[in-house]
Amino acid sequence: MSPELTLTPKQKSPNGQPCCEPVVYPDVERAHAERMAKIAKALGDPIRLTLVDVLRKHAGKVCVCELVPLFDVSQSTLSHHLKKLRDAGIVDSERQGLWAYYYVNPEELEELSAWLS
Amino acid sequence: MSPELTLTPKQKSPNGQPCCEPVVYPDVERAHAERMAKIAKALGDPIRLTLVDVLRKHAGKVCVCELVPLFDVSQSTLSHHLKKLRDAGIVDSERQGLWAYYYVNPEELEELSAWLS
């Protein structure tokens, strides 16, 4: 990809100084980085992050009908946000009759938390 | 906003059961949620997350010329990613002669890490 831009570190500056010490190859292998990025991306919206915050603090299953009025967006928009969180594995949901109950799956958040520490 | 969709929890199901226990209002105030989401969003790309990983592991300042060859994207694309990380406050940079050196500003990551725990 763009082989004319070799940009291989020269280890020598124009004035003879090394540009920096060489760097090890990222030891977060690519698949792990992609999982972490997917989780972070799902948290990368104020509404979704607040949703997760509410669900975590509640420590139980919360009905969607409780979540919708907390935010200034339409029901369908909130449903999309919840779907993104589900797709990222951060939350799960259950239906009971008319209602849908959401709760946090702590494992995904812990994985990101572990990477951050 | 869309006042016909009142969706206020009825606390009563059609069969007389409450839909769920009421939920406290998100106590991550909006501004904090937006800061956290901004940081998470900046980490929500595999290249940027790996960049942060490399910079953190190196525990020093790393020249851009070392970073570019680690990824399969053009130099300008990587520069864009670094700018996003800078804008989110996750990394800072310094110029020395021709080179630019990047390093992690740990405070922002710690703030997200604290929220996650």
Place this chain on the structure above:
DNA sequence: CAGTTCCATTCACATTTGTCAATTGATACG
């Protein structure tokens, strides 16, 4: 000075995202 090198920025474009109105599907009630 002219030429190089590193990095950032601009321009362009296809893809993704956030949003809402409207609809659908499922379930409950009467």
Place this chain on the structure above:
DNA sequence: CGTATCAATTGACAAATGTGAATGGAACTG
């Protein structure tokens, strides 16, 4: 049955995002 309610989905659209080629700007070299 018909109607009402909750939540998910569809369709549409503007805005943001990820990408690369090309350019610009700064600093060094000769």
